Amino acid sequence: MNGIKTGILLAGLTALFMGAGFMLGGEVGMVIALIFACATNLFAYWNADKIVLRMYNAKEVTAQSAPGFYGIVEQLARRAQMPMPKVYIIDSDQPNAFATGRNPENAAVAATRGLLRILDNEEIAGVMAHELAHVKNRDTLIMTVTATIAGALSMLANFALFFGGNRNNPLGIIGTIAMMILAPVAAMLVQMAISRTREYGADAGGAEICGNPMWLARALEKLEQGSRQIDNDAAEANPATAHMFIVNPLHVHSVDSLFSTHPKTANRVQKLREIAGIVGKPWG
Numbered sequence: 001m002n003g004i005k006t007g008i009l010l011a012g013l014t015a016l017f018m019g020a021g022f023m024l025g026g027e028v029g030m031v032i033a034l035i036f037a038c039a040t041n042l043f044a045y046w047n048a049d050k051i052v053l054r055m056y057n058a059k060e061v062t063a064q065s066a067p068g069f070y071g072i073v074e075q076l077a078r079r080a081q082m083p084m085p086k087v088y089i090i091d092s093d094q095p096n097a098f099a100t101g102r103n104p105e106n107a108a109v110a111a112t113r114g115l116l117r118i119l120d121n122e123e124i125a126g127v128m129a130h131e132l133a134h135v136k137n138r139d140t141l142i143m144t145v146t147a148t149i150a151g152a153l154s155m156l157a158n159f160a161l162f163f164g165g166n167r168n169n170p171l172g173i174i175g176t177i178a179m180m181i182l183a184p185v186a187a188m189l190v191q192m193a194i195s196r197t198r199e200y201g202a203d204a205g206g207a208e209i210c211g212n213p214m215w216l217a218r219a220l221e222k223l224e225q226g227s228r229q230i231d232n233d234a235a236e237a238n239p240a241t242a243h244m245f246i247v248n249p250l251h252v253h254s255v256d257s258l259f260s261t262h263p264k265t266a267n268r269v270q271k272l273r274e275i276a277g278i279v280g281k282p283w284g
Contacts, residue, residue, distance in 0.1 A: 048140065049100040049108050052241060056234050058088035058110045069116060072125050073109060073132075080132050080209045085109050092234070095119070095226040098244040099131035100140065107135040118226055119219055126206060126216030127223070130246055133205025139198045143243070146194050150187040195243045195261045203268055204275065213272040220272075223247045224265040 044051070063070045070087050077084045085101065088110035095115040101107030109131045116124065134140070207213035227247050235242055235249035242250050243261035 045102055045140070048102070049106065052098075052100050052244065053088060053108060053110065055238055055241065056090050056092070056110070058090045061087050061089050068121070069111065069124065072121060073128050076125060076129050076132055076209055079211075080129075080136060082132060082136060083107070085132070085135065089113060089116070092232055094230040094232040094235075094249060095223050096232065096245045096247060096249050097127050097131055098246065099134045100244065101135060102140055103138065104135050109135075112232075114226065114230060115223065118222055122212070122215040123219035123222065125210045126212070126214075126219045127246055129210035130202050130206030130216055132209055133202040134198070136209075137198070137201055137205060139202065142198065143195065146191050150184075150191045153187045154184040192243075192261050196263045199263055200268065200271065203272060207272060207275055213276045217269045217272040217276075220247065220265050220269055 061070055063074070066087070066089065069089070073087050074084060082104050085099070085104075085107035086109075088108055090096075090110055090112045092112040093114040094112055095118050097109070097111040097115055099107060099109045109128060111124070111127065115127065119127065203216060206216050210216065224247055227249060228251070231251065232249040235245070236251070239250055242248055247265065248260070248262045
């Protein structure tokens with residue numbers, strides 16, 4: 001269901017780019033913007049793991065340096081029939097976690113010291129299973145494609161007058177200016193809706209991997225409360241990475257859920273409660 005919804009949203013975003021983009025930039029502008037957006041996002045796709053891990057000063061750990069945490073990830077990866085990802089710890093008191101990497105063969109998962117401090121082993125397993133589900137579902141690729149289309153449309157809006165626009169644009173100058181403002185906002189809304197959909201998908205996938213949806217549900221409730229009380233300075237300085245975390249690391253939480261990269265935690269917990277009892281036995 002989440003896959004179908006993502007497909008529909010991506011199709012809508014593409015249609016928005018084709019329609020609004022043609023009116024704003026004409027054929028030449030559309031091609032230039034799409035090529036530029038593809039180039040920048042392709043670089044990000046291949047290098048995102050190194051960039052983000054360095055940004056958060058994440059330190060790689062091994063079975064010797066962090067046996068408990070590493071062992072949990074190792075068992076989950078085996079249960080999910082995935083290659084073992086690299087495992088990192090972030091020196092931050094805010095409880096949170098994320099996954100990165102362009103595919104399961106080049107993946108990494110990271111958790112903060114704050115998360116490892118406040119969660120028990122079952123809850124840590126629920127969180128890491130969620131992150132492995134992101135990797136398994138290739139959400140990095142999906143969000144890169146989404147960012148490429150949205151970025152190309154935003155670029156067209158910013159440089160519409162430079163591109164010259166489409167001379168046959170029926171909207172006139174007022175309509176064109178309005179579209180320059182509204183089209184990127186619409187693209188951003190679709191992009192965030194896709195991000196929220198992928199979070200639900202990773203929650204469901206994580207519940208299946210770890211075998212008990214309530215482990216993740218309990219963890220989400222603790223992480224939501226903890227993340228609100230403790231700053232994540234690196235995330236505040238780089239808000240574009242907020243969507244990567246399992247819960248929103250920013251304290252400027254969205255007033256309107258339409259503008260949020262994450263679903264409401266209460267809704268996620270409710271969905272996990274609904275699927276409790278229909279997945280396999282717990283790992284271990």
